[in-house]
Amino acid sequence: MSTALTGTQGEDRSNYTREESKAIRQRSLRLLGSLVSPLKAQIVLAAIVLVVSTALQVAGPILISIGLDKALPQVLDHADWMPAFTIGFIYLFAGATAAALIGWYVVVAARITQAVLIDLRKRIFLHTQRLSLEFHETYTSGRIISRQTSDLDSIRELLDGGLNNLVSGVLFGAFTFIALIVWDWQSGVILAVAGIPLYLLMRWFYSRSQVVFRESRVISAKVIVQFVETMTGIRAVKAFRKEPRNDVTFQKVAGDYRDVNRRSMLLFGTFEPGLMAVAALTLGLVVLWGGIRVADGALTVGVLLSAVLYVRNFFAPMQEIAMFLNSYQSATAALEKVSGVLEEQPTVPDPEVPVDLWESRGHVRFEEVTFGYSGEKTILPNFSLDIAAGQTIALVGTTGAGKSTLAKLISRFYDPSLGRVTLDGVDLRSL
Ligand SMILES: Nc1ncnc2c1ncn2[C@@H]1O[C@H](COP(=O)(O)OP(=O)(O)OP(=O)(O)O)[C@@H](O)[C@H]1O
Ligand SMILES: [Mg+2]
Incomplete structure (x- = not known):
């Protein structure tokens, strides 16, 4: 890492x-x-x-x-x-x-x-x-x-x-x-011009919702953490009479969560009417300009109807696109x-060319092993130990001396930084 x-x-x-x-x-x-x-x-x-x-x-x-x-x-x-x-x-x-x-x-x-x-x-x-x-x-x-x-x-x-x-x-x-x-094409131009406020509206919604949704995720995580930590540590909570303090903390995060959700609803409450307004305005302009042209005989009613349908259809998926964001x-x-x-x-990777050792006698050797967890401080400096097959040994040491660490090295949960651990003379790394 x-x-x-x-x-x-x-x-x-x-x-x-x-x-x-x-x-x-x-x-x-x-x-x-x-x-x-x-x-x-x-x-x-x-x-x-x-x-x-x-x-x-x-x-x-x-x-x-x-x-x-x-x-x-x-x-x-x-x-x-x-x-x-x-x-x-x-x-x-x-x-x-x-x-x-x-x-x-x-x-x-x-x-x-x-x-x-x-x-x-x-x-x-x-x-x-x-x-x-x-x-x-x-x-x-x-x-x-x-x-x-x-x-x-x-x-x-x-x-x-x-x-x-x-x-x-x-x-x-x-x-x-x-x-x-x-x-x-003339209705097309009107729709293209309407694309400008539409774009601005979508961009505004996107940038605002990014902020609000991120905040909402953070706060909802806090609500869960507060709840889980209180309940999993319920003994400590009761022993130290921490209920009132926890009540205050929880009410605070729950209130924050309500506020951020309210803001996100408000965001939709602004975006949706905005979208409807842009759509209605565009449709109105298309009908108005189309109507004038029909009156002049420059446009047929059928084409005007199709233009109206197209403009209406165009705005239909916009809300879903915004939700996608x-x-x-x-x-x-x-x-x-x-x-x-x-x-x-x-x-602790598997060896490229593993050694087959179907039956082991159980002869374990630590050969000048140096080891420390994630390279911080060295737990075992240059440690050697030969445990003959079948031998029972006792490890004695203060807490934190590294007894369990030796067992972990034998199980190859970790590899030594220097030296090697062997079983019947085979390095554990190649087993
Ligand atoms: N996963 C780990 N990451 C980092 N340091 C660790 C980890 N496990 C143990 N240590 C540290 O390695 C040292 C040796 O730990 P180990 O568990 O081997 O001691 P121990 O001799 O078994 O102690 P005990 O008698 O308390 O069981 C300790 O300082 C311990 O804090
Ligand atoms: Mg131990």
């Missing part, structure tokens, strides 16, 4: 230097890449299915406008139902195909996320189990449990909901905008922590 980048130390700090943050990001990306690369084919398939189904959905308003402008006059003027039936059929066909493809996409996407999650879950378990005792002595069980539970949960939330919503929402928005530009944040934090654990190397 040489640098702050390893999982045991790096994750609970918030003040990283720029190089450290960069290395942590790269570490997360490496993990993500290794998780995703076996699924490339499925991801490409999901992307194609999504693109086709979105394109079909976005075609809807254009078909409606053709129906109104071209097919309907045929019915009214010539009692010719053919064009109307054709358009109706195409509309139905596009809608049904889009629905079927979305169903398929949901299945493929679920398969991908579940494959990523089971891979990650297994990796965390197998890896932490393989890591040496030294790791487990510094990395508390509570933290390793969070890696396997809450961190995996936030990654699942991102993959399940957030990422899906983002990708399909952005794709839908982009296609809608393109269709609008193609079909009625929230799950994205906690998932990246989780990914950073998990990748830290996964890049941790066992300090």
Whole structure:
């Protein structure tokens, strides 16, 4: 554990230097890449299915406008139902195909996320189990449990909901905008201009929610810690009559938690009406300008209707995109922590070319062993001891002299810094 980048130390700090943050990001990306690369084919398939189904959905308003402008006059003027039936059929066909493809996409996407999650879950378990005792002595069980539970949960939330919503929402928005530009570019320009306040609103929401959500996570952790520590130490609490003091502390953190949640609700309470206002204003302008053009005969009613539908559809996924930002944040934090654990190397590695020793006689030797935990102070300086096979020995020493440490070295929970420990003449490191 040489640098702050390893999982045991790096994750609970918030003040990283720029190089450290960069290395942590790269570490997360490496993990993500290794998780995703076996699924490339499925991801490409999901992307194609999504693109086709979105394109079909976005075609809807254009078909409606053709129906109104071209097919309907045929019915009214010539009692010719053919064009109307054709358009109706195409509309139905596009809608049904889009629905079927979305169903398929949901299945493929679920398969991908579940494959990523089971891979990650297994990796965390197998890896932490393989890591040496030294790791487990510094990395508390509570933290390793969070890696396997809450961190995996936030990654699942991102993959399940957030990422899906983002990708399909952005794709839908982009296609809608393109269709609008193609079909009625003047309404497209109005929508593009509305993009400026929309962008500012989303950016404001993102930066504010980043602060509030981080605060909320910190405070909710404090509530849990306060509760767990009081209840696990309940004997000490009662013996020293600490109840009143604990009451005050708990009420304080619980109150802080309520306040931060209130602020986060307020944030949504500002963002949502803001979004609705931008959407309504844009729609109003499109209707106004479109109405003027219809009155002049420069625009048909069908095209105006499709423009209105497009503008309305464009704003529909915006709220989900904003929500994605929230799950994205906690998932990246989780990914950073998990990748830290996964890049941790066992300090007691398995030998490349192991020596087979199926039956041992039990001859243990310490040969000039020097050892200290994590290189701090030396516990055993240049220690030698020969224990013949079958011999029973007694170790006597003051507390902290290193008796248990000798037993740990024989079990190879640790390796000596200098010298070697052997069993029947074979170095434990090559067994
Ligand atoms: N995991 C650890 N990390 C760092 N230092 C440790 C660790 N385990 C033990 N030590 C330190 O190593 C020294 C030797 O500890 P050890 O447990 O071997 O002593 P001991 O002789 O078994 O003592 P006791 O008689 O109390 O059991 C002590 O100073 C102890 O604080
Ligand atoms: Mg001991």
